[in-house]
Amino acid sequence: MKTLIVYSSRTGNTRMIAEAVHSVAPADAELFAVADAPDPADYDLLALGFWVDKGEPDRAMTDYMGRVQGKSVALFGTLGAWPDSDHARESVQKAVDRVPGSKVLGTFICQGKIDPKVLAAMAKMPEAAKHHAMTAERKARIAEAAKHPDENDCAAARKFFTDILQQVSVK
Numbered sequence: 001m002k003t004l005i006v007y008s009s010r011t012g013n014t015r016m017i018a019e020a021v022h023s024v025a026p027a028d029a030e031l032f033a034v035a036d037a038p039d040p041a042d043y044d045l046l047a048l049g050f051w052v053d054k055g056e057p058d059r060a061m062t063d064y065m066g067r068v069q070g071k072s073v074a075l076f077g078t079l080g081a082w083p084d085s086d087h088a089r090e091s092v093q094k095a096v097d098r099v100p101g102s103k104v105l106g107t108f109i110c111q112g113k114i115d116p117k118v119l120a121a122m123a124k125m126p127e128a129a130k131h132h133a134m135t136a137e138r139k140a141r142i143a144e145a146a147k148h149p150d151e152n153d154c155a156a157a158r159k160f161f162t163d164i165l166q167q168v169s170v171k
C-alpha cells in the first residue's frame with residue numbers, strides 16, 4: 001500500500017497536523033506540500049490536509065483533490081472556528097464532496113491559529129464592512145484558536161491516522 005500525505009498550509013497549522021499524521025504512517029509514506037505533490041494516481045492511500053478558507057477547503061487543496069480518483073482517502077483540516085460547530089462539519093463535508101470518486105475512510109479537523117496579520121487587517125476595517133461583529137464569543141474563539149494546533153490536537157491526529165491504517169490493513 002503506497003501512502004501519500006499532501007497538505008496545503010499558509011501559516012503552518014495544517015503542516016503541523018500533516019507531520020503528526022506522517023509520524024505514524026508506514027516508513028515509506030511520503031509527505032509533500034501541495035505545490036510539490038506528485039501525481040496521486042501513483043498511490044493507494046492518500047491523506048489530504050486543507051485549511052478552511054471562507055467555509056471551504058482552500059483552493060490549492062481543492063484543485064489537488066480534483067485530480068484524485070478511485071483512492072482510499074483520509075481527510076484532515078484546520079480552521080479558526082470551533083471544531084464541533086456546524087461550520088466545521090459543513091467545511092469537512094465540502095472536502096468529502098471534493099473527492100466523489102474515492103472512498104473516504106475518515107475525517108479529522110481541529111482549530112488552528114488565525115494569521116495575526118489577517119486579524120489586524122480585519123480590526124482596522126470600518127464596522128459596516130465587517131462580515132462578523134466582534135462579539136465576546138468570537139473573541140473567545142479566536143483566543144482559543146491561537147493556542148492550536150496543540151499537543152492534544154497532534155495526538156488526536158496521530159490516533160486518527162493510526163485507526164485509518166488499521167482499517168486499511170484489516171480489509
Ligand SMILES: Cc1cc2nc3c(=O)[nH]c(=O)nc-3n(C[C@H](O)[C@H](O)[C@H](O)COP(=O)(O)O)c2cc1C
Nearest residue numbers: 009010011012013014051052054055078080081112
Ligand atoms: C483568508 C482566510 C480565510 C479564512 N476563512 C475561515 C473560515 O471560513 N472559517 C474558519 O473557521 N476559519 C477560517 N480561517 C482560519 C484558518 O482556516 C485557520 O487559521 C487555519 O488553521 C490556517 O491553516 P494554515 O496555518 O495551515 O494555513 C481563515 C483564514 C484566512 C487567512
